[in-house]
Each structure stands twice: as structure tokens, then as C-alpha cells.
Amino acid sequence: MSTQPDNAMTHDVGAQDANERIASQLEPREVGGRYYNGYWQQEYEVLHINDKPDGWRSWEMTVRWADGRETTHGTAWDPKRDRVIAQPPQPDVTIVSIGRLHDEDEGEWADVLQRATIALDLRRHFRDPHALSVDLRQLTAHDQVVRDTVMGTAGVREVLAATALQVQGYLAGPTAAPLTVVTQCAGGRHRAATTAMALRAVIAGDVEEAAAYGLADAAQQFADRDLVVHLIHRDLDKDVVDR
Template structure:
């Protein structure tokens, strides 16, 4: 079953949940389809909530305290993920508003913490009146919107080369790529392993495990991370675009794009799930803005 069908069913039964990035998700997804941020299920009524909400959107039950902590101890969300949800899509230099046209503001600084005193994180903004203010108000997609977004430091796009006839913003992304990683020839295609695997995508753990267990794949991704670091060390501050490619865009390209996003974001814990913790450690202090785009992940399976 494809994401579109599952989502349509969830919306029809009013069981879909919305992430802070604005994407809607089926209740079976334990992380956002678009940005990979986690969700939590209410112990009282079972409703799936985006982790940005501290209370259940159905029964107002509070998020369990154990939702924050170390995944090695069985918890669901790290502090870094929690802060990511609070900051939302806001970036330094971008303009946003939180309700109406008169509430537009520019982000001057983001202190993700953790700080020794309350609040544990802080954002500094300047309104149209020229006044700078500090607060720790989390991003609420039901109220907040992007007015003018600054470009990401690194944009990672996964594509399926069998869909090169697509139109839209990322149709010509290969021509614009700073780094292009082609996985079609040298790494096995989960599509060819079984009919069951063919219907799955990188949102499924079985696919991620299969891709990341392929000999050589971690070496390629580690080398790609070094390339990214090399480009960032240059004298130009121009944004970097990295494209991962496979045949259909549902397995190899999408999985490796997710892994690279974890590495370049400096999320050591998430990168460890891909066997790339050491590569992520070199990015932990950089606080890069990394955007992940799956151009073809949700397209129908291509017969081949």
C-alpha cells in the first residue's frame, strides 16, 4: 500500500496526524513521512500525536515523561529531536509569522541549548517594529507560517532515475547537484530481492537494514560526508546540493539520503542507526541547516 492510499484512508477515518513541518501522516507511521521526526501515541486514548505537542490533541492527556531521554534506555525521542520540533522550520535570517500579517518576525539567533537555567532553549527574533525579543515558543503549524525562508546549508535529494521525466522544482536537480551519488550499478537493488520488498520503501526498517548491510555502502556514505565537509570548508558560503540516485527512488536512494541527513545534521544517535556515528561526530558542532527531499519515494512501483 502506498503512502497516498494509506494517508487517504487515515484522513477519511480522521486518524491521520500532522507533523510540525506541515506534512500529514497515517497513524501507522512512527515518524513523519517528510522530515522523519518522531510521533508519540497517547497512553490514554491511543491517538498518535506529533512530538511537538506536549498534550494529546484528542483527550489532552500529557506526553509521557519517558518520551524524552536516551533511546538506548527505550525512550522515544532525544533532546535534539525535541528541540528540532520546537524550532520547527525556522532558520536564522528567515521571516515567519504566528497568526496574522502584523506578527511577522525575523529570526536573529537560535540557542538550542541545553542551557543550565530555564528556558533550556531560546530563540531571538525581531518584529517589524524593530524590537528584538527572546522567547522559547515552539513552532505550531496550526498557527505559524513561513513568510520568507533562507536556503538550507545542505539539501539532500533522493531520486529514481526511472522517473527522470518528472516535472516540478526538482526535475533538473542532477544538473544543479554539487555532489551526485549513483547507486544503481554497484549496490544491490532491494526491488529485485522479493515481491514483498518491492512494495516497501525506505520508511520500512526492513528496507533500511537491507540497504545499509550492502558491502561498501557505509564507505561510500562516509566518503560523501567528507566531500560535503570539504565543500563547506571552501571560501564560498554557497548552499550545497547532494543527490542520491537509484532506479526507482524508493529504496537505495531514499535510505542513503536519510542516512546522510542524520550524519550532516550531526545527529550522532540517529546516524548510529545507520552505522555512521563516527561520521556524524565531525558535524556535531557545525549546527548546519539540512533539508531532506524525496523526489520519487512515493511514486508507484515501476515494472522492470
């Protein structure tokens, strides 16, 4: 017999119903895809999808129309009038940064550790900028000083270079399959996000960007691979967790 409280079960069912409703309204649309809106009779590209917007909407997306305008709205897919122009290419490698203090949060990437091919846990071996400096606490990997602090930590570059070699090994295997690499820290705003950004530059073969992280040599090995690499920050923009 389950010991789960009835209200928890109701919450889980309600969340599942909400996710299914959002998925049915989005239908085939994905970030990077191009579609035709039959009502406005225009093509558009999906730039961003937000399933937790502020306000009354349960989801919204930002699109760029054929005339260059960008708008944000929550218009449901109409299979009778809308159509797919081009779906985005499926990633060879998806890199997801997470903060383990947010593991109870719901969302598309809530169970990403269960799907991970490679998972890096940075919590114990590498110092936390959150604890290192009060000045860094409210900043994130969007800020250069945070990236410099993380990448300046002894051992971080070696771990990332070794992870890139792991990715090469998996890609060389006889069975073609997409990879998911997860970087983990406590809050998801500093260590995990910075190392995910660095890995994306390396595996995408972007030598110039990787050089900013001190990983140009590692990126050079991927320079001619033309891999499709997606970068997801699950928790980067969430509020600071008091701890």
C-alpha cells in the same frame, strides 16, 4: 528548425504557466516559515506544500495555526492583508533522493542533477531491493527492513562516509555557497531514499540517528557544526515502476 512536436511544445508552455500560477499564489510561503493571515487574523506555520494533490486543486498546503489546529487548504497569498513573520533558514546542504526512472516527471526537482554539487549513482554497484525480494518491492525506505537491507550492503557505509568528507571539503572552501547532494537509484524508493536519510543524519550531526545507520563516527565530525540540512525525497512516495 526544431523537430519538437507542436503538442509537446504546447504541453511545456502549459506546464510552465501552471508552475508560475502556483508560485504566484504561494508567493513568499515556504515550509518551515511563519506567516500572518490577514483575513483570519492569526499566525501560522507552513508544514507541507503539495503541488500535485488529489482532486481539483492545483496545489495545497498544510499549516499549523497559533491555536494548535492543523488544516490543509489552497488559499492564495494576499499581499494586501498577509505578511511574513519569519522565513525558514536557508539550508547549508540540501540532500535530494531521486529515482532515475522518474526523470521525465515534472516538478520542482526535475532538473536537480544539473544543480547537484555531489551526485551518487547507486544503480550499478549496489543491489536493488526491488529485484532482491518480492516482499521488499512494495515497501520503501520508510520501512526498517528496507533500511537494514540497503545499509547492510557491502560498501554503502564507506561510500556515505566518503561523501560526508566531500561535504566537509566543500564547506571548508573559501567561497560560502549552499551544497546540493543527490542520491540516485532506479525507482527512488529504496537505495536512494535510505542513503539520503543516512546522509542527513550524518551532516546534521545527529549522532544518535546516524548510529542507526552505522555511521555514528562520521556524524561525530559534524556534531558541533549546527548545519541546516534539508532532506527532499523526489520519488519516494511514487508508485512502483514495473520493470
